[in-house]
Amino acid sequence: MDPIVALDQVEVDYPDRGRALGPFSFSVAPGEIVALVGPSGSGKSTALRLLAGLEGPTGGSLRRDLGRGETSVVFQAPTLAPWLSAQANVALPLELSGMPKHEAHAQAGLALDRVGLAAARSARPAQLSGGMAMRVSLARALATGPKLLLLDEPFAALDEITRRTLADDVLKLWAQSRPAIVFVTHSVEEAAYMAARVVVMTRGPGRIAGEISIPGELPRPQAFRATPGFRQAAEDISTCLAQDAGDVR
Secondary structure, three states, X not given: OOOOEEEEEEEEEEOOOEEEEEEEEEEEOOOOEEEEEOOOOOOHHHHHHHHHOOOOOOEEEEEEOOOOOOEEEEOOOOOOOOOOOHHHHHHHHHHHOOOOHHHHHHHHHHHHHHOOOHHHOOOOHHHOOHHHHHHHHHHHHHHOOOOEEEEEOOOOOOOHHHHHHHHHXXXXXXXXXXXXEEEEEOOHHHHHHHOOEEXXXXXXXXXXXXXXXXXXXXXXXXXXXXXXXXXXHXXXXXXXXXXXXXXXX
């Protein structure tokens, strides 16, 4: 299956801090879930911005087989407009794309239903817990029906129980429409739980230290974290992270 987005030997250089990424080759197939894991400064968020089309590489090539509105990004902070209700926040990108307001709000309501926030449509961001605000961000990202969903450490500021609940929520939402998902995380266990493939990056400038395929079906069955396959995958990711930088390819 042809990838929907591909980076081929890309490099990203910044005038103030030199090379941030590369050479780095990476592709994502339709419906695939991939995690990017690596130390701080390894270029994970830079790679995500390239995949989103928010910036271009200094060297190498970037190919995106995606149209307008087919990519959605969820950041670590929910980035909700504080003066708008949850439903209006979700409807905003739909309205900006030209959809009539009444239709955008109806679609936004359905998206909030999907993430379990039907009762919070009129709530303002200040009235929402951290987990609820992140669900609104997910609803906003999914409302446009993206083919590619990019998540930049979306659960980093949340407690462990909420993180685990949202991980399951994302996988359930993925099962409904099967967008490709690429997410950045510092959590080895989160990567092993949510992704079918984990790409481990080196210290900056980020390159690929290794790739680990995670066994088992998605969404994950109950008690998946207790299985030998999950434990071994988490150990393999940790080992790859710890390996000497001279082993990169």
